[in-house]
Amino acid sequence: MEPEVQQKNKTDLVFQPQLARIERILPQISGHRLFQLKLINEEAAEQFSHLCGQFIELTVIGVGEAPISISSPPSRPGTIEICVRKAGVVTSALFKLHPGDQVAIRGPFGNGFPLDELKGKDVMLIAGGLGLAPLRSLLLSILDDRASFKDLVLMYGSRNPNDILFKYELLGMMNRTDIKYFFSVDSDDEGIWKQYVGVVTGLFERIEVNPETTFCALCGPPIMYRFVIQELKKKKIPMDQIFVSLERMMKCGVGKCGHCTIGKYYCCTDGPVFRYSDILDIKEAV
């Protein structure tokens, strides 16, 4: 770790959030919004940098704090994008705010995906539902430096055709030939879906991968991991080429409060991204 960073972490800022302004709010699907935030302190805004897969602790002042993953890629600095589902006390309060209102943030925290290790490799991103939020950061990072990576596959499973996050952004990329998309929906009650209906694991029949050069990144609901990993095993992808982003109730974000323990690890500081081969002996992990 850089001495400068260490110095920063030795200060009160470990727990003290900094003010940020909501620049824009972009509606996503029902109950989900994309918030663009900018730190108010200009110096801090300029210095803010993160890795794909990291998260922030977001404070709605006077209400509380919640961990939210960063959806924007490091390659597009300036604003911090977070894709939020209205679920608890803090996110419900956040949904009452408007552009121009203030929140406060700490972070970024956690380790992030090893982008450098993925360079020169085939990359497969597998997302379920809101799991796309942190993976979007990785997806856009790869697209922003596309030549550094080989084949790119995105598999994304949603509940139904109306639940696809970043729909227009994904549609806008549909014409690109340098990324392969596979979408699935669990159900299609309205009969409007032309692609695969079923859980995301069903998509694996449709792809060929080279296990030696393929690296995978997973994020989705807890139930998804075990089944997707089974499919990856069938494809003979080595365990140390699979990265999972795990979710736990991270309160402090800095490896102190104990809420996010997974075996001997803290999800907030040792994760949220884990190399699957490192957590094979932790049964509770996935």
Place this chain on the structure above:
Amino acid sequence: MKVIKIDKQNWTGGIDKSRENYQIFGPVKDKEHFVFKKLNLKEYPDMENALSVLSPKSILFPQSEKILAASLDESQDDHHIMKRVATDYSPRAVIGIMPCDAKAVQLVKLNFDTDDYRDPYWCDAYEATTFVGLAVNKPSIYDFTLSMGSGPFAEEGLDVLLVDCKDHFLAKVLSEKGDAFLKASGFTSEADADKSAKLINEIKNQAEKAIDAEKVKTEKLKEKSLLELHGASFWEDLSFSCINCGTCTFVCPTCWCFDIQDETKGKKAVRFRNWDSCMSPLFTLHASSHNPRAEKVQRVRQRFMHKLKYFVDKYDQGTMCVGCGRCVVHCPVNIDIREICNTMNSYEAEQA
């Protein structure tokens, strides 16, 4: 090793003298129980080695602590900016802390004072504190400190170790902080090093004999397989009677988990941190309603695996239990960490 002799008739006078430079914390009797608290003038630590209900961890890590506050009054220049709350970190001395509780502080330090993130509240309190321990001459039947890398006369984490020698204390000076405290108390009369070492050793040997160090075994915990221990069938039995009251976590000197909560009254927002307990199902509950440890057996396993396996593997500094015996005394359904430790330590995976 410098040893100071303190005649008991001078004891309270010395404590009073030290108050000029230190806040004094110590054990006192509150109704039928002992508690550690900040002592006001005319209050003195009870030097009877009684096991306080709660450990002294709250001196560094209060049960409820204001960590940040912000004004929501927009006429103020700094409105909505959450700032650290002013706290008194002037020198404090904890007198009469048991050696195992002082060791517990060192174990908790591994979590709060790390290279990546230093917890400013805990660390500032730690740095302000001088630990003046009292050796346990007569260990209780619940004391299993010798099995857990501590002991009735253990010195780790202490600045001074006081040994009760009937009409006087012998004070082993273990650090500069300890030296400074004794000087500030006017305790400066040096005892003969050899004679006092001999006397302390006699009392120590006597005390250690009262504990059966073989009763609780930990030596195999490290080599046990995580998956096998995790999958062991004994967890169902061990957790059966647990009522998830959380008492074990609150009385434990090494349990450091906390919750963070915001509270707003009028124009003032305050962020607190409060002791939390992994025994509560809410501890791991996500806003999405998913709960990684929804079942009681998972939570009971988590607590003991953390103390006796995860911590052992992560830090290689022994167990995250110092053998004080509080959870054994206070568990309402008699769950006994000593038995669980032995069960884990001697566990051989069932044949498939």
